[in-house]
Amino acid sequence: VSAYLLYFRGTPALVQLMLLYFGLAEIGLYRFPDLSILGITVSGVFQAGVLGLGLNEGAYMTEIVRSGIISIDQGQSDAAKAIGMTFRQSMRYIILPQAFKVIVPPLGNEFNNMMKSTTLVVVIGGVELFNAFEQVNAVQFKPFELFLAVSVYYLALTLLWGWVQAAIERRIGDAKATYRAGFFERLLGGMRT
Structure with missing residues (x-):
């Protein structure tokens, strides 16, 4: 071990x-x-x-x-x-x-x-999001837009996981939750009409 x-x-x-x-x-x-x-x-x-x-x-x-x-x-x-x-x-x-x-x-x-x-899987020939966008870039020649889209995708995944993690931490009663204090509730609450 x-x-x-x-x-x-x-x-x-x-x-x-x-x-x-x-x-x-x-x-x-x-x-x-x-x-x-x-x-x-x-x-x-x-x-x-x-x-x-x-x-x-x-x-x-x-x-x-x-x-x-x-x-x-x-x-x-x-x-x-x-x-x-x-x-x-x-x-x-x-x-x-x-x-x-x-x-x-x-x-x-x-x-x-x-x-x-x-x-990192791209180095062994794996096709994942980053690599797929590089392949599209080889045809489209718009690296900024494509890499911005990749960034937004990973940011969305991170925010979604942050919300799930905060819910788990609240569920177990952790007073030191990373995303606590209603951040996501305020964010989503501000979007409601």
């Missing part, structure tokens, strides 16, 4: 994607073939992109969860043990419910970063 965390947190996601897709094929270890699942073709590039970004984000999220768990006072575990709870019971009923409030905001922020990191 430590080597996994060290590698995936200590190297750029771009390099990880390149090594995963091109490096494994180069040394003959694994090539990502296109797969057909229920009549839907899933490209090897897509598989490598999902695996690479998943491994990268998993390392960061592991640290977030670990930090949330160790932020809970040791006395909580000791008290659970004193009343006869097993480790599993104390984690389920005592530690994790408290840690959840600490874990959710940074997990949401990391998810937001991951959404924007999908643009």
